[in-house]
Amino acid sequence: MKMGEIPGAQLGVIGALFLSVASSVSIVICNKALMSNLGFPFATTLTSWHLIVTYCSLHVALRLNFFENKPIDMKTIMLFGILNGISIGFLNLSLGFNSIGFYQMTKLAIIPFTVLLETIFLKKQFSQKIKLSLFVLLLGVGIASITDLQLNFVGSILSLLAISTTCVGQILTNTIQKRLNVSSTQLLYQSAPFQAAVLFVSGPFVDQCLTKQNVFAHKYSTVVLAFILLSCVIAVFVNFSTFLVIGKTSPVTYQVLGHLKTCLVLAFGYTLLHDPFNARNILGILIAIIGMGLYSYFCTNESKKKQGGDVSSMPQVKEKDTTPLLVSQQDKEIGAKNSIV
Template sequence: MRRRQSSHTTARQTSPSFIHARPRHKEEASPVVGSYLAIAGSVVSSVAIVMVNKHILSSGFPFASTLTALHQLFGFFFTNALIAWGVIPQLPPPMPKQRMARTVVAALYASGLVLMNQSLALNSVSFYQLLKMSCIPTIAVLQFLTYGTTISLATTLSLVLILCGVFISTTTDPTGGAPNTSHPANTGLYQMNSIASLLHAFYPSVIAVLAVVSTALSQILLNRSPDLKRLSSLQSLAALSFMSFLVCGTAAIAVDVGIYPGDWVRLVLSLSGVSNVLYSLLPSGFEWLLFSGEEMDVVMRAAVEGGTDYHEFLDGVSSRAYLTEHILGKFVSFINKVSGPSTPLSWVFVSCLLSVLTNLFGFAVIKETSAITYQVVGHFKTVLTLGIGALLFGTDGLVGAKGVGLLVALFGMILYSTCK
């Protein structure tokens, strides 16, 4: 009798639930009420921050990557202030076999944010929706490969219904078909030779794959890491936010400021004299590895204006002066834009506050339930947004396929919540 009961318990643990996860040990089980509160808080805070961010990005602050970096920096200072004031306990040292867990999860989490934003910039809205939906099967596969975790047939069916419904509801927008070709990765450099053209063709797909994998891995490790599981949501934010800020801040410098890694590399090579060696070995081919396509054109024009040969310019002292002025000039221009009178600073502060709540509830959902459940909650937010839009602006936008997709997704979520 005892053996039969143990087998039943193990079977239940392999099926994620919309209400709460089935942890390995009974004493680790989270209350159902806590899971419900975490889910409700995640939905409300996420919808609120999306609305606030849309207002900010359309009101004089069109810097999405910088806003994401500010969210992480604010979370770091906010949680560490709470620790200093004794509101939350001090962070315990990492567990002996988990010393790198916090750094790895933070880097993967921030990379997922950055790469998802890049994928949206490079691809169509429909492709981006497919990308977000692919996180669920990716998590399921990675959990099976790394931990041997399987999900029940009923859970699988509910997930299929959710993904189909969200796909129908969100990918029938006629404005979402064409990829964004205005990104620097789509200009200049990648038309220089066959290798560059090949990179141009596969670059958006590589970014998309990396975005999904990094997002899935960060959520799986957050749910599975013993070192992070023992931390509260506020402690988790304190432990992860600074590394996340470094990753997001680096991306913001490239995307919003316009200073790419090649600029820094080229400047270091010029100052150190290594570029002389590169130039002597490969005088007509090394520079395309160091500049973005947009900046390559600028460098060529600068060489022409200076009356020097293009490759001599790249190899000479003039390139050092140009790059220094180029980097400093872009920083000054960016700071002037950010500090301008049209920047909605009060709304940026509100967005940072909401980001703390969004991260706290998001961490709670992942820890108390599962990474797959967190993704389901994310799709529920999408469905809820569509439903609220229909209530506020009329149901014309949900007629036909969109309305059917909404109903299918809702039915799948109800079925998922009943899976045991």
């Protein structure tokens, strides 16, 4: 590996992380204005439109030779796309059938469940320091965002389904890219139509169940259409950066980044939208930031120790999930070409 390759790879990861955070926070603010202020509550149907626009944008980019399409086994990509579409539907249903607090608990549970799945099925090892930093992060986000915890049977089942499908989908996103040596753009381009199809068909029914309104009977003003278009454009960057970050780092790192977005959304909501904010929110955000800092610090140290070892023996060493927020997957896979994460 040449000396200049590592900084370049790190720069790519930093760019992917920044794009993911900026686009995700932007689309949350846009969608909040669309749904809360403009009265358009059809989240699942809107997500299907996001994916359709994403696919069309990537198709244009392919025609302009911005990337090269790489065929993937149809059965694999179909199951992958359908699974991701279903996971989005379950997340929306979980939000509809549960309190906000319980929904936040559902999102927090994705990290430990992902760690459990990767430990059991992918034989990945997570150090005690990494687990501690994740615990601090989850504690902070929980303090900052969880308000009430009202339980109900249907909502609990939907939350379990949302957690399991989301974790498996994100693990597969990383695994498929490594195993088949495809880029995030290539994977998103081929899977987006199947995700969009699932949500386009089921979206109106899910939204009708949650809102008691018909998306086709809604009155679309010029302002509503403008915000829908803006949301779809931002979603292109959200979808692209999601696949990019998971491919370059790991599902766990992506979830850590997701909780950073939660903290930023809370902060922006208070600053720009004047949402309620108190000392508990501030304390939770600070604890979450400490957790993210510890996660990145411990991962960086473990990655350096791993790189400092015998390179020739590294392919036989079990890989640890030591992907920091600012260290690329390339850096931690020296000598393990085309390894499966």
